[in-house]
Structures are given as structure tokens and as C-alpha cells.
Amino acid sequence: MRQAGFTLVEVLVAMTLIACVAIGVAELFAVTLAATQSARVQTSALVLAGQKMEQLRAVAWGGADLSPSPGSALSNNTNGYVDYLDLRGRLMGGGVAAPAGAVYIRRWAIASLAADPSNALVLQVLVTTRTRDAEARAGGVRQRIRMRDEALLTTVRTRTVPS
8 A cells, every 4th residue: 555645755855945045045145144234334424425515515615624634534534624424324423533433434535626726626525434434444555446336426516707
């Protein structure tokens, strides 16, 4: 008399197939989680850069906050051209050294536009994370390259000249 059911070999084959599918789903989940985290950091960096850009654009022409920055202001923490923010984007202060708990480094550069130096300024804002900044410094990067989860905004601000 033959009994209905599965043999041990059939059960092992089925379990192997299920394990392979489960591993694939787990890898997909890990990749999705990393992409979501990167997108969140990238979005936060862009919002923080936009906020600083609007602050710079709101300063009266000739104001002290629009004085030209050193050439390395985007790649180095330069007093007066850097501030630090926590994970939620709250300002933690400025200065050359990042305070404990700072997650984002926001740097900006101000330069006269070569074509019209007395009436136009180039404003740049870079927001990066402390980990990305440390990686760039550890690699001995001489010229800063924008990373995937950083934000770099550039605009030209002109002075209205009365006619």
C-alpha cells in the first residue's frame, strides 16, 4: 500500500528553493534600506543648502556677511564661512572645529563674478556630512569632488544699478 505524501528529497529540494528566494529578498531589502537612507541624507543636505542660500541672498548688498571668502572655503572649515547642524538640521554653531553631535557641515563661498566684479557675486553653498568630509580628508583629496549624498548650490547675485 502506497501512502500519499512527500519524500525527504522533495522536502529538501523545496526548502533549498525557499532559502534561495529568502536570501534574494533579504538582499533586496538591504539595498532598498541603503538607498532610502542615502536619499534621506541627500534631501536633507539639499534643503539645508537651500536655506543658507536664501539667507545669503537676503543680506543687503555690501553687508559684512557678503564679504569675499578665501578660495578654500568650500573644502576647509573656514571661520565665518562654515556652520554645523545636527541630524534634524538645527544650527549648532560655527568655527573651525565641529562640535560634538554635529552631523552636517555647511560651508559657503562668496566671490566676485569676473565679468562684472562690482555688481555681481557668485554664491556657493556645500552641505556634507561629517563622515563624507572625513573620508575626503583621509583620501588626501586635493580638489574637492562632490559626493553622491552632498548638496552643492551655486547662484549669481547681481546688484540692481539705477539707470
